[in-house]
Amino acid sequence: MADILIIEDNAELAEVMKDFLQVEGYSVCSMASAEEGLAYLETNAVKLLLLDIMLPGLDGFAVCRIAREKFNLPILIMSARHGDESKIIGLELGADDYLEKPFSAPLLTAKVKAHLRRSYEMNENKLLLTDGELTVNQTARVVYRSGQPLGMTAKEYELLVLLMSNKGKALRKEWLFQQVWGADSFSEPSTLTVHMNKLRDKIEHNPKDPRRIVTIWGVGYKYEGI
Template sequence: MNELTILVIEDDKTIQNFLKISLQTKGYKYILADNGLSGISYFYADNPDLILLDLGLPDIDGMEVLRQVRQKSEVPIIIVSARGQEREKVSALDEGADDFVMKPFNAEELLARIRVALRHKGTVKKQMSEFELDSLKIDFEKRKIFVHGQEIHLTPIEYKMMTLLVNNSGKVLTHHYIQNQVWGYDTTDDYQSLRVFMANIRRKIEDDTANPRFILTEVGVGYRFADE
């Protein structure tokens, strides 16, 4: 039986029940909050392992809940919202959300996202010495990358982007976040140079750049490195 606790901050009773049943089937414990202030109180009182957060709450905006939680904790937060505009996704991810799932959603997809977020929580502070997925292998200690057993060359910037993505496997990284992490600043909304770097990396590591296995594009938002 799963001992992990998930806090659900959602005011729609139908979706609450759907989430409750979905979580129960996988053995997760759950706490239900139907407004933002209650959700924040439960967060402080119960120290959940993950939060499912709606943005359209009746008392305070879900983004404010996200900000308050992030000031105190790195607990994984998955936004579950009907707000589908790219700017909403980008804002939530830049504020510290781990993932964004659109309503209506498939239960199995949401549960998979939960597993990824929880796995990332368990490994984020653990420094990997080696990474391997399908045809790709990275030796972090030697700073070498191999595809199908053959060493490939990445420029320093490409290598930095690659390791940033791999160390956050399964998590959406926004254009803004990547630029800040790689170059230390983000002064423009023009991410063409970032796209060029990503295209170059894909050409070197992907068997089929039209259907990438490793670096996945979240249109208008950023990139996600495939989780196992």
């Protein structure tokens, strides 16, 4: 996992940017192609994307469009193309900023810091769900118990967020199933019970006597917390 992903086919430039950003304390990963970069984003939580336009295969504009549709993170385009046309295209596709090459290292780091601060620090409290030693970081989609990350499937994570976001409310099984699996899902409603039991195994002190997620007979489940 990296704070910043660089997609840049110029290996020398990518290495220079990586070095400067690491000096600032960021963890950085660099990829030389759009395909590699998108594959990395699919499996890793990244806070910011630095994206070149002129790439082999898919260009940076295509990556920007795909990344904006699928991932919630700041996107900074870097390009040797000067002029308004490329800037407008990039911004319309969802980029948060546009850096014209060549640019200085101080300008790069200043922009990175500004976008990270704007995107994460201001929203940090809104994107954290806490209950005792249990914390859900909705930005990174990671659940921690006593500071240690818990391995969760996507469905378990989505169930937990729904329950914690509606603390104290009795939620019907049918509603939970539709929210997580969708009305057109081929899964059986009993799947919800299986996932709820696995979730309890991970977050309850005593899964056989749950205190956080309680069953409301004839209705569904309620998150009580501790």
